[in-house]
Amino acid sequence: MSARIVAPVVMGLLMLAVWEAVVRVAEIPPYVLPSPLVVARTLVDDWGMLAPALWVTLKITLEALAAAVIVGVLLAVLFSLSRWVELSFFPYAIILQVTPIVAIAPLIIAWANDVDLSLLICAWLVAFFPILSNTILGLRSVDHNLLALFELYGAGRWRTLIHLRLPAALPYFLGGLRISGGLALIGAVVAEFVAGTGGNASGLAYRILEAGYQLRIPRMFAALVLISAAGIAIYLLLSLLSHLLLRRWHESAIGEDL
Amino acid sequence: MHLVAVRGVSKVFANGIQALDSASLDIGQGEFLSVLGPSGCGKSTLLRLIAGLTPPSAGTIEWPKGKPDLGFVFQEPTLMPWATALANVELPLKLRGVARHEREARAAEALGHVGLAGFERSHPRELSGGMKMRVSIARALVTGPKLLLMDEPFAALDEITRRRLNTDLLELWQRTRFTAVFVTHSVFESVFLSQRIAVMSARPGRVLSELAIPAPYPRTEAFGTSADYAALCRLASGRLAEAMATEGAAA
Numbered sequence: 001m002s003a004r005i006v007a008p009v010v011m012g013l014l015m016l017a018v019w020e021a022v023v024r025v026a027e028i029p030p031y032v033l034p035s036p037l038v039v040a041r042t043l044v045d046d047w048g049m050l051a052p053a054l055w056v057t058l059k060i061t062l063e064a065l066a067a068a069v070i071v072g073v074l075l076a077v078l079f080s081l082s083r084w085v086e087l088s089f090f091p092y093a094i095i096l097q098v099t100p101i102v103a104i105a106p107l108i109i110a111w112a113n114d115v116d117l118s119l120l121i122c123a124w125l126v127a128f129f130p131i132l133s134n135t136i137l138g139l140r141s142v143d144h145n146l147l148a149l150f151e152l153y154g155a156g157r158w159r160t161l162i163h164l165r166l167p168a169a170l171p172y173f174l175g176g177l178r179i180s181g182g183l184a185l186i187g188a189v190v191a192e193f194v195a196g197t198g199g200n201a202s203g204l205a206y207r208i209l210e211a212g213y214q215l216r217i218p219r220m221f222a223a224l225v226l227i228s229a230a231g232i233a234i235y236l237l238l239s240l241l242s243h244l245l246l247r248r249w250h251e252s253a254i255g256e257d258l
Numbered sequence: 259m260h261l262v263a264v265r266g267v268s269k270v271f272a273n274g275i276q277a278l279d280s281a282s283l284d285i286g287q288g289e290f291l292s293v294l295g296p297s298g299c300g301k302s303t304l305l306r307l308i309a310g311l312t313p314p315s316a317g318t319i320e321w322p323k324g325k326p327d328l329g330f331v332f333q334e335p336t337l338m339p340w341a342t343a344l345a346n347v348e349l350p351l352k353l354r355g356v357a358r359h360e361r362e363a364r365a366a367e368a369l370g371h372v373g374l375a376g377f378e379r380s381h382p383r384e385l386s387g388g389m390k391m392r393v394s395i396a397r398a399l400v401t402g403p404k405l406l407l408m409d410e411p412f413a414a415l416d417e418i419t420r421r422r423l424n425t426d427l428l429e430l431w432q433r434t435r436f437t438a439v440f441v442t443h444s445v446f447e448s449v450f451l452s453q454r455i456a457v458m459s460a461r462p463g464r465v466l467s468e469l470a471i472p473a474p475y476p477r478t479e480a481f482g483t484s485a486d487y488a489a490l491c492r493l494a495s496g497r498l499a500e501a502m503a504t505e506g507a508a509a
Contacts, residue, residue, distance in 0.1 A: 145336040148311050152330055153353040163352070167340045249340045249381045 034218040042218040043225065050207060050219075054226050057188055057203040060116070061234070064123030065184040069177065071124070072131030080139040080165065081157060097129040101187055105194040119191045119203075126187030127180040134176030138169025171250045174242040181234040189227060259322050261287045261405060261437050262308060267317035269303050277303040279462030280317060287323075287404075290431055290438045292448035292455045294494065296502055300463025301441040305330075305407050308439065328405040329398030329436075333413055335390035337382040337397075343369060344378035347397045354401070368396040371430060388419035392426075399430070405437045412447070424450055425478070432475055445494045450482055455494055459501040466501045469494055 192205030
């Protein structure tokens with residue numbers, strides 16, 4: 001367990017040290033490549049501006065993820081209950097998934113008058129598919145004999161769903177959730193990039209664009225660090241959630257300590 | 259009067275495979291019947307038809323005294339991995355709307371009967387293969403069924419575990435006298451357990467002959483090593499060989 005934490009941390013510190021050394025020795029100017037220490041100082045100095053931007057991006061990400069969970073699971077359940085609903089709607093879910101978000105973001109921004117709402121829709125569009133497809137897979141991957149057993153004891157569709165299909169789908173759903181967590185952040189950032197040129201949003205992506213125009217490269221790096229940190233935090237939190245829910249019974253979580 | 263009468267039942271699956279061809283079989287109240295046959299002879303299909311899990315293509319399944327409560331034990335333990343042993347055994351009661359307090363008590367009792375007292379809070383993955391099968395049997399018996407259908411329940415277990423489960427199953431049967439239908443491809447198992455063996459042939463699957471095993475109960479390890487047992491096994495093996503020869507002739 002300790003090796004799993006120590007090894008990447010040592011590696012990271014080593015890389016940062018090399019980076020710092022290269023920048024100093026080669027005297028690379030900060031507007032080309034700022035050293036890690038400069039980035040860290042910028043992070044502290046610009047915190048007053050970056051923290052609210054981080055909050056805006058995080059808020060959209062979490063809202064989009066929540067919406068993705070609700071819509072994804074509801075649709076998956078609906079699909080699993082009716083073959084016809086699934087046959088009719090699933091292809092469109094795929095179309096939504098394969099259309100690049102950058103390409104439809106301007107349209108969504110034009111349609112939804114509210115910037116926050118359009119960002120939310122974009123991030124949600126990117127995030128919901130893994131949850132949908134994984135949950136459908138899970139709902140279908142139920143032991144056939146267990147289904148027969150439920151039938152034998154006269155459990156209807158509803159109770160089979162609650163007591164059998166949903167618990168059986170949980171590991172699959174959680175796998176999808178981990179992917180969607182990262183995608184929601186990417187969706188939020190991409191949408192901000194597209195919408196940010198309009199000048200209304202103030203998330204981290206907009207701060208990166210703005211810093212780019214002003215050639216404040218250290219601030220770009222600082223915002224980038226925050227986005228990565230947010231992504232890592234989301235991933236770790238969702239992994240922890242998954243571990244807590246599955247540790248008693250699912251092979252993926254057994255013998256593994258976080 | 260019979261508990262269930264299978265009359266000329268055929269089953270053709272959607273893919274065209276004929277699993278059963280006018281199979282007939284009477285099952286008496288309280289008896290221990292084994293269905294013996296080579297793999298692919300439609301034994302499992304017959305069991306699923308009796309359970310009502312799949313409808314026959316032709317023929318009828320009659321219940322002269324009405325269809326009783328029945329329990330089913332699959333070849334695999336078929337437990338819900340997320341639920342404790344107790345919750346797994348509780349399931350049939352839960353699906354019938356029995357109140358929590360009562361179903362917990364009855365499930366704990368059923369686990370006790372299969373020798374798993376103290377394992378109520380264990381999850382399936384913490385149990386051995388034999389213990390999982392015991393949980394599965396407890397779950398099938400928790401409703402107090404009149405008829406217990408078992409589909410090669412011990413086929414995946416090692417010899418030692420299997421023998422112990424056979425003995426314990428007989429003990430349970432003698433205590434509560436449910437009607438047992440035990441599907442197996444093992445001659446030794448069928449002779450050891452049952453009062454009567456129905457021998458099936460494959461392609462098409464039908465009941466070819468029946469064989470009574472008159473040995474008295476309780477049957478212990480001593481019976482399993484007796485000359486009587488060996489003779490009966492030889493007899494049953496002969497019948498099974500006949501059944502398989504029929505299959506060759508048909509093919």
